Amino acid sequence: MYPKITWDLSKIRRNCREMLKEAANRNLDLVSVVNLAAGHEEIVWALAIQGIKTIGDSRVLNLKKYQDIPIKKMLLRAPMLKELKYLVEYADCTFISDLQTMRNLNQEAIRQNKHVEIILMINEKELHTAFDSNYHFIAELTEIATFSNLVLTGLGTNLSQYDEPDVVINKLNNLAHFKRILEEKLGISISLISCGGSNHISIWDSENLDKANNQIRSGTGILMGVGLNHEPIPFLEQETSWLEAQIIEVYPSSLSTKITVSGGDDELLATDSNPNHKQAVIALGHQDCYSNDLITTDDNIKILRQGPDYTILDVTNSEKDYQVGDVIKFNLTYLANLALMNSEYVVKEYLI
Template sequence: MSYPKMTVNLETIKNNVRSVVGLCNSQGIKVAGVTKVFCGNPRIAKAYIEGGVSYLADSRIENLIRLKELDIPKIMLRLPMKSEAEKIVEYADISLNSELDTITSLSEKALEKGKIHKIILMVDLGDLREGYYDEKSLFNSIEKMIELKGVKIIGLGTNLTCYGGVIPTKEILNRLAKLEKQIEEKYNIELEILSGGNSSTVHLLPDNKIDRLNNLRLGESLVLGTESAYGEQIEGTKNDAFTLQVEIIEVKEKPSLPTGKIGRDAFGNIPTFIDRGVRRRILCAVGKQDVDFEALYPLDEGIIILGGSSDHLILDGSDSEVDYKVGDIIEFRMSYVGILRGMTSEYVEKEIIE
């Protein structure tokens, strides 16, 4: 067996998806399952589909290409680059957009392929990432977009929390619903999708009915069962679908303070240390090139993560009840970021359990 290794439990993922999709469906909301966290792995994406998602969604066209054989509508989440317009039209049924120039390129490529590419226009409601911030600019762009052939505006969307940390509220999302209604009346078009963000919006369900909201783009709530606004576990879900196993390569008693003058570490930072005396230090064969140490949570509560470097993870095992030896395996749960980094690293083995 090769380490470090991430183990993925498909049954747990399916159970999470069923629970979250059921919650959303009860409010008339369809779920787009975000696959970027596991790099568009088709086997894991199938668990999403079996759990009941209505779409698959990803930020990278390479991942959507991996999913091309799965018969379900696919959404390009990140605003498309003009240079990838042809691939977007070929492998995504829908894309999120906020730039007229890019939509024009999509229109041209769609016409070449004899397709109609669907567009969700993004509106920035204050988180300051993508989307139209000024309504006048949005309306001016729509007037030009509706004249384009090969593309069709099918909805509005927004993203919250990811950059600015803005928590979705009923009042904020009702602004999006009001804007959708204005656009439909002004331009005599029907917008079939109102996409109210990501897993941070789930905290509003089921107590807050958002007018017109009928789509959410969910990743964390499906793989971990948590809403991302406050980190609360969603009823009926589990947070252990993904686990990381790492192998111990050294166990030694050492002081907890380095000896000598302290300068910058391998990543350009000046480290600080807590003097705990002589401690049992455990060195593992995984590093910052593979995972985010702050996103790891040891299953053994007696272990303290001290830090590490690009290739090494350093643990304090003095308080553990386990007498760890070289060659033993230590397991971790991970946050969403931890799963993302581990699944992306080619140096981390992946084992998918049916």
């Protein structure tokens, strides 16, 4: 059946082993982000078998689907008040920043007679300068020490929007400084700083980085082999997943190419029609995945346009004479993987 997304679990297992080894060499705790699994157990089982101790997902309902997998489960975003019941049931740890949400979460944890670990998320804008003991929200945070069923295990932030290493290092060092202030104020020990995603690989060997930053969250690294700006990570496997879609129509088409010639204040539009173009329609639309996140493996195929349940390709220059029933393969961006895994109309296949 098509369209079909295929995951090569052998490559993911190798990536997992390599990331675990590299993280251990740097005394880093590794959390495998599994948003791309979209609630499908096969990928998460592959990670658990390789020795991953903690997975992270942005959806509580996905964590629920992994309840039979013996692995620590972390919610990677602040929870909604309406989902606190399910958070306590299905997650062991959560990122959180709002004090009122913490109060409500503590009450729900008491009701269920459970303890929940929390990682206090610090907005990256707060990290532009070093903290001091009089910083405006530190006094508010002293209430955290009174929550009977919440355990503050760490601080966290998200710096994925930054690609300047010096900026990231400075912000993380400010976070490490804040950790020490908070430990002194609350009289507790905070065991970890969850310092970033796969892009952290580009700075994890920096001598200027405070070693208190000791947890890395890797999703694209383990599952796709890429890091900062989608650049391949040299010691990891890429092409871990791909899409195949079947052609349902093939027909000739006269394509018009508009050529704009600027001269002074005037623009001339010339039209060049080629009656020999050949188009193919595949059974995949933007309800499954947006076409600008697809990468054709045949460099001579161009993606022309897309509707809700179809995509039109120009196959004129391909060396293959495509016909109805033929299958076209695509490589995938992160967003393509995410969309396809969440589409019920796309078949999921896993190579062992």
